[in-house]
Amino acid sequence: MEQTNFQLKKQDAQSHEWDARLHRATRATRKDWIGRGISYLCIGVIILVVASMLWFITSKGIATFTQNHVSLWKFLSGTNWAPDQGNIGALPMIVGSFAVTFAAAIVATPFAVGTAIFMTEISPNKGRKVLQPVIELLVGIPSVVYGFIGLAVVVPFMRHLVGGSGFGIISATFVLFVMVLPTITTMTVDSLRAVPRHYKEASLALGATRWQTVSRVILRSATPGILTAVIFGMARAFGEALAVQMVIGNAAIMPKNLISPASTLTSQLTTGIGDTIDGTLPNNALWSLALILLLMSLFFNALVRFIAKRGQLKNGR
Amino acid sequence: MDAKRKDFIATVVIDLIVAAVVGILVFLLAYILISGLPHVSWSFLTGTTDAFSGAGGIGVQLFNSFYLLVLTMLISIPISLGAGIYLAEYAKDNWRTSLIRSAIEVLSSLPSVVVGLFGFLLFVVKFKIGFSVISGAIALTFFNLPLLTRNIEESLSAVPRNQREAGLSLGLSKWKTEIGIILPVALPGIVTGIVLSAGRVFGEAAALIYTAGQSAPVTNFSDWNPMDPASPLNPFRPAETLAVHIWKVNTEGLASNAAQLSAAASAVLIIAVLLFNLGARVLGNFLYRRVTASK
Numbered sequence: 001m002e003q004t005n006f007q008l009k010k011q012d013a014q015s016h017e018w019d020a021r022l023h024r025a026t027r028a029t030r031k032d033w034i035g036r037g038i039s040y041l042c043i044g045v046i047i048l049v050v051a052s053m054l055w056f057i058t059s060k061g062i063a064t065f066t067q068n069h070v071s072l073w074k075f076l077s078g079t080n081w082a083p084d085q086g087n088i089g090a091l092p093m094i095v096g097s098f099a100v101t102f103a104a105a106i107v108a109t110p111f112a113v114g115t116a117i118f119m120t121e122i123s124p125n126k127g128r129k130v131l132q133p134v135i136e137l138l139v140g141i142p143s144v145v146y147g148f149i150g151l152a153v154v155v156p157f158m159r160h161l162v163g164g165s166g167f168g169i170i171s172a173t174f175v176l177f178v179m180v181l182p183t184i185t186t187m188t189v190d191s192l193r194a195v196p197r198h199y200k201e202a203s204l205a206l207g208a209t210r211w212q213t214v215s216r217v218i219l220r221s222a223t224p225g226i227l228t229a230v231i232f233g234m235a236r237a238f239g240e241a242l243a244v245q246m247v248i249g250n251a252a253i254m255p256k257n258l259i260s261p262a263s264t265l266t267s268q269l270t271t272g273i274g275d276t277i278d279g280t281l282p283n284n285a286l287w288s289l290a291l292i293l294l295l296m297s298l299f300f301n302a303l304v305r306f307i308a309k310r311g312q313l314k315n316g317r
Numbered sequence: 318m319d320a321k322r323k324d325f326i327a328t329v330v331i332d333l334i335v336a337a338v339v340g341i342l343v344f345l346l347a348y349i350l351i352s353g354l355p356h357v358s359w360s361f362l363t364g365t366t367d368a369f370s371g372a373g374g375i376g377v378q379l380f381n382s383f384y385l386l387v388l389t390m391l392i393s394i395p396i397s398l399g400a401g402i403y404l405a406e407y408a409k410d411n412w413r414t415s416l417i418r419s420a421i422e423v424l425s426s427l428p429s430v431v432v433g434l435f436g437f438l439l440f441v442v443k444f445k446i447g448f449s450v451i452s453g454a455i456a457l458t459f460f461n462l463p464l465l466t467r468n469i470e471e472s473l474s475a476v477p478r479n480q481r482e483a484g485l486s487l488g489l490s491k492w493k494t495e496i497g498i499i500l501p502v503a504l505p506g507i508v509t510g511i512v513l514s515a516g517r518v519f520g521e522a523a524a525l526i527y528t529a530g531q532s533a534p535v536t537n538f539s540d541w542n543p544m545d546p547a548s549p550l551n552p553f554r555p556a557e558t559l560a561v562h563i564w565k566v567n568t569e570g571l572a573s574n575a576a577q578l579s580a581a582a583s584a585v586l587i588i589a590v591l592l593f594n595l596g597a598r599v600l601g602n603f604l605y606r607r608v609t610a611s612k
Contacts, residue, residue: 043400047417
């Protein structure tokens with residue numbers, strides 16, 4: 001009796017041990033946990049970077065209005081930028097930034113759409129063999145090199161053509177046009193390729209010429225995608241700093257015409273931030289310019305999403 | 318005007334546009350290489366810069382560019398690999414994931430000058446590290462992370478589902494499947510993305526002006542102790558890169574031959590970026606053949 005009782009107890013303990021061992025996480029499971037933990041950590045780092053970036057720039061950017069008590073309206077509509085004397089009207093830079101952005105987008109879009117049509121509809125073979133590498137190389141050229149060529153070629157050319165210094169919005173437009181061209185082209189090509197094949201076949205079967213098919217069917221149905229491409233290009237132009245700064249002349253005055261020196265938000269930031277002292281009004285004013293850049297970049301992002309949603313509704317997909 | 322003639326005119330116009338685009342690229346490359354290459358010499362590539370005028374060789378800048386690139390990649394590849402695996406494998410399709418994706422999108426669309434200013438604020442002003450290699454490398458990491466993460470996620474997601482199922486059905490854990498099966502298959506795409514992003518990082522200047530600084534103190538290339546202030550490996554010294562040098566020479570430089578200098582430096586920069594692009598393609602194809610055993 002004693003014996004069996006003891007045996008039973010022993011068995012019980014053994015089964016308990018087995019139970020625990022079977023329920024314990026294996027080495028593979030623990031490794032899985034660690035791996036999952038690492039990947040969560042990495043994504044956490046990225047979220048932290050984005051959040052702290054938004055927080056720091058916003059809090060620095062609104063200091064002009066909360067600490068220095070400059071009115072927001074005066075900042076946005078004032079045309080006199082002399083932070084040392086307490087005048088911080090940012091309108092010249094805002095106008096400059098929007099002017100170069102829209103001008104570059106208007107010039108680049110026909111070129112980009114034309115190139116994209118060539119690559120998808122006219123000669124896909126040459127498009128893949130010649131134009132694809134061309135576009136990739138244009139993307140790869142660093143922005144300081146674009147700025148240098150602008151300085152060495154475009155500025156003297158404009159000086160020769162219309163007189164004056166050659167620096168100004170038109171030179172910046174030229175440089176930005178080449179810089180945003182590959183962005184708009186690549187995304188337009190994607191959206192043209194996404195047009196269902198039977199749309200094109202139906203149109204051609206009705207006896208439409210290639211141009212009629214392209215202009216009335218393909219471009220029409222790819223419009224949301226092309227708009228998105230143009231907005232991405234504009235976002236790049238709006239945020240481009242050094243290439244623009246090198247050719248626009250950097251005069252913080254209201255641009256009267258396209259050929260006199262002007263400045264943009266980015267060019268003012270690049271030239272100014274090193275010369276000001278942290279916490280003073282001139283420094284805070286520059287951070288407010290950076291905040292405008294940040295908000296515009298968020299706005300472009302939201303616009304792209306809005307268009308994507310509308311496009312989906314329209315196509316009933 | 319009948320439809321056929323319109324079609325013809327449209328085709329001609331598009332052909333002209335394409336010719337113009339190709340012409341622009343040919344002109345750009347030809348201009349840089351023709352005006353720059355004659356001034357590139359061994360003494361230019363290894364020489365030191367006159368701190369006052371900005372004239373002289375680009376040896377230190379060239380070293381700085383590569384050093385920053387290596388440091389940036391050392392920091393950003395592990396983080397974006399982890400984040401890419403999270404997005405491709407663990408992320409559920411819910412509001413939290415879409416928030417994370419938007420955050421990455423926002424980071425990738427931020428102008429690089431804003432990223433640079435954030436780095437300046439954080440490292441130079443708040444942490445008082447000063448203009449240094451490490452500040453520059455972290456700023457470049459911020460700039461690099463979203464693109465690299467997206468590239469890695471896309472490469473991982475492109476691996477066919479049945480590979481994943483095969484791994485899981487053999488009793489492997491999710492992590493083991495990802496590391497042992499999915500990652501090797503996705504490697505060619507990932508490597509191509511990494512090398513392409515290296516080209517972008519190499520040419521970036523706006524994010525570096527106020528983080529890595531605009532001065533290239535002459536370093537002692539026989540001193541490889543990273544803790545020594547004069548050592549080229551010291552991560553706390555200011556480091557002007559090649560791209561920043563081009564900008565600096567053109568805007569603030571006093572060198573009489575600034576145009577020649579920057580043409581030569583641009584030529585070197587362009588050749589480096591072209592090599593990165595070419596290398597990405599060659600390496601990607603090579604790895605693809607090795608991994609997939611296809612001829």
